[in-house]
Structure formats: C-alpha cells, structure tokens
Amino acid sequence: MKASASNRQTRESAAKVFPVTEPAELLPFLLKNVTNAGRNSIKSMLSRGQIAVNGKPETAYNYQLQTGQTVTLSKEKVIEAPPLIGLSILHEDEHLLVVVKDAGLLSIASDKETDLTAYRQLTAHVRADGNEFNRIFVVHRLDRDTSGVMMFAKSEEVQQLLQNSWQETVKERTYVALVEGMLKKPEGTISSWLKESKTLKMYSSHYPNDGLHAVTHYKVIQSNRNFSLLEVSLETGRKNQIRVHMEDIGHPIVNDKKYGSKSRAINRLGLHARVLSFVHPKTGALLRFETEIPKMFLNPFREGFTAK
Structure with missing residues (x-):
C-alpha cells in the first residue's frame, strides 16, 4: 500500500493541472498560473509538447482557451490522448465530462463486448496525462443504438451527487x-x-x-x-x-x-x-x-x- 501511494505522489508531482475559469490565450494563461517558471522556460515547454489542453498537446502560444477546459503541465512530453471513435467531447472540467455518442457505440461494457465502449475510451482520455489513477464514473446510460448527449463523472463523489439528486x-x-x-x-x-x-x-x-x-x-x-x-x-x-x-x-x-x-x-x-x-x-x-x-x-x- 505504501509503495502504491508513493508511486501516485510521484506521478501527481510530475504533472500539474490548471482549470480554465475564463477565456484566455494559452501563453498568458501559463505565465499567470505557472509561478516557478519564466517566459522562455514556458515557451520551451510548449515547443517540447509538455503542455496539453484537455489531454491533447498544444504548442500554439495564442491557442484560445475556453472556460471548463483543463491545462496540464508535464515534466515529460505529454502522451496524446487516443482518438475517440463514435464519440466527441462537448464539455470537460475537473469534475465531469459531457459527450455526444454515436448510434452503435456501447456506453459501458457488456458480456459480449469489452473493448470499444464510451467508458473505456474516456478512461484512456483522462489518463492521457500519464496518471493511471484517473478514472471516470457512469452517471446514466444510453442504449447502444441510441445516439446523443450523455454525462460521466470524474470522481465517485460527483457521481453520487448527480445520481442522488438526478430529478432535481x-x-x-x-x-x-x-x-x-x-x-x-x-x-x-x-x-x-x-x-x-x-x-x-x-x-x-x-x-x-x-x-x-x-x-x-x-x-x-x-x-x-x-x-x-x-x-x-x-x-x-x-x-x-x-x-x-x-x-x-x-x-x-x-x-x-x-x-x-x-x-x-x-x-x-x-x-x-x-x-x-x-x-x-x-x-x-x-x-x-x-x-x-x-x-x-x-x-x-x-x-x-x-x-x-
């Protein structure tokens, strides 16, 4: 248990996550939030692919950030999130994900299919910063053959908050x-x-x-x-x-x-x-x-x- 906790701390210290609370360009956002690095150092991190927006490496200084996105700063080159198949993200913040699912894609695994599901793909997405402890939690489901908007939580606490007060x-x-x-x-x-x-x-x-x-x-x-x-x-x-x-x-x-x-x-x-x-x-x-x-x-x- 101690070794596991130590590994987790090491991974967490290797990457810093900054939530975007208002629209801003990427470089000014980093200069404001990364207090232990100068302008040239941050530019170098951008060019080396150490900066990611919602799990995807971004190198443009003037990339326009939107409220609800997350910016990740890693000590190593960011692992790019695998492409999503039959799925696209409408909104992501530190607490939840809102996506639109195509018809034909399972929300979660069944006895017959365990690979290509919305759940599995989004799990890979939130772990793209190298933190294998990141998880997502099912809030509600859509039938395999139904398309449309659905939501996942990023913690068990948020999952329970949503499920326990769903009607309200x-x-x-x-x-x-x-x-x-x-x-x-x-x-x-x-x-x-x-x-x-x-x-x-x-x-x-x-x-x-x-x-x-x-x-x-x-x-x-x-x-x-x-x-x-x-x-x-x-x-x-x-x-x-x-x-x-x-x-x-x-x-x-x-x-x-x-x-x-x-x-x-x-x-x-x-x-x-x-x-x-x-x-x-x-x-x-x-x-x-x-x-x-x-x-x-x-x-x-x-x-x-x-x-x-």
Whole structure:
C-alpha cells in the first residue's frame, strides 16, 4: 500500500493541472498560473509538447482557451490522448465530462463486448496525462443504438451527487424520435408501470403500482401519413422507457424491431438524446447542451423519399 501511494505522489508531482475559469490565450494563461517558471522556460515547454489542453498537446502560444477546459503541465512530453471513435467531447472540467455518442457505440461494457465502449475510451482520455489513477464514473446510460448527449463523472463523489439528486439536478432531458405512422394528437403524455421480462424486454404492466412508474411527454415536430418526428421529454428515466411507450401507443420507433417496428426507413434506431441541461453539482452553474437532429431522421419527410 505504501509503495502504491508513493508511486501516485510521484506521478501527481510530475504533472500539474490548471482549470480554465475564463477565456484566455494559452501563453498568458501559463505565465499567470505557472509561478516557478519564466517566459522562455514556458515557451520551451510548449515547443517540447509538455503542455496539453484537455489531454491533447498544444504548442500554439495564442491557442484560445475556453472556460471548463483543463491545462496540464508535464515534466515529460505529454502522451496524446487516443482518438475517440463514435464519440466527441462537448464539455470537460475537473469534475465531469459531457459527450455526444454515436448510434452503435456501447456506453459501458457488456458480456459480449469489452473493448470499444464510451467508458473505456474516456478512461484512456483522462489518463492521457500519464496518471493511471484517473478514472471516470457512469452517471446514466444510453442504449447502444441510441445516439446523443450523455454525462460521466470524474470522481465517485460527483457521481453520487448527480445520481442522488438526478430529478432535481437535471432541468431538461429531451430526445427526438422518428416513429411509424401519424399520431392523432399533436402532443400528449404516456404514463405506465414498467417491468422487465425473463427475456430482458421491458413492458408496461396492466396493473397500477406493478413495477417502476414511467412518464413520457411528446410533441409532434413533423409528420406525414407514414412517419412522425417527435420531441420527447422524460419525467422519469427508466430502461427503454421511450421505446416501450411508443410501442404502447401504436407508433413504434423506426427500426426498433424489439419493440414492434416493421419499418427500416433509416439504417439505425430512430432515437437521439438531443438536449441535456443540468445544474453543475460543484459550481451550481446551469449547463445546457443541445445537438442537431440527425439528418437521416428528416429523410422520410423529403419529397420522393422511398423506404428501402
């Protein structure tokens, strides 16, 4: 145990991390924060690749830093974070990561796949400064075939703060869903009690209080006789909630064979987590992240569209 603690101290002393609290150019930021090194020394560190922004080496003096980024100063050349596959970072600070995940990428490992996951890639990302003790922690998940915004914590403390106050902390969690058919009502609410079958499929129970209560609100964005594009907001966050509720009302999500879809109008599941807004568990700031509607979700509403 003593040897492990000693190794950790050695690694931590070898790299210094400075959070960016306001926009600034990189060189002036370093001159202000690195008090034990002169201008020429800092320029040399930049040229040698010892300075990283969010884990990626940066050599430009005038690189424009943004609030929420982290600058790492290492005694050795910074190990560049491996490229992210099916994943991009929207926000990173010392407490959490907000990312957008592509459809087809697992959030965390399953029995069948342990390598290419959002969790594994982001773990490698936060360890790119050479500190093998850096970790990330799962806050919530997206299904493998669902794309969109999700969040990870950088400490167990922040993970617990977010999970224990999720209903109060999350101010907006909005999806877009491409579903089969034209809905009769332009907006509505679906409420049921969800259970999981022996085959791991979620379903709505016919009996009140039998399972986990789930509430989904929807609003039609665009529709024709074959398809509808919906804005969907969650009052609760149950497993497969939107997919079950869309099947319940007779408008399953496109390409969701598990939950009743017969259409393959697009070559992926028609569900995307578009907006995530929450109160930062440490700073108290209200953060909001919004992504574009996937372009292929709009294809069924274009003139001349034919489903394959």
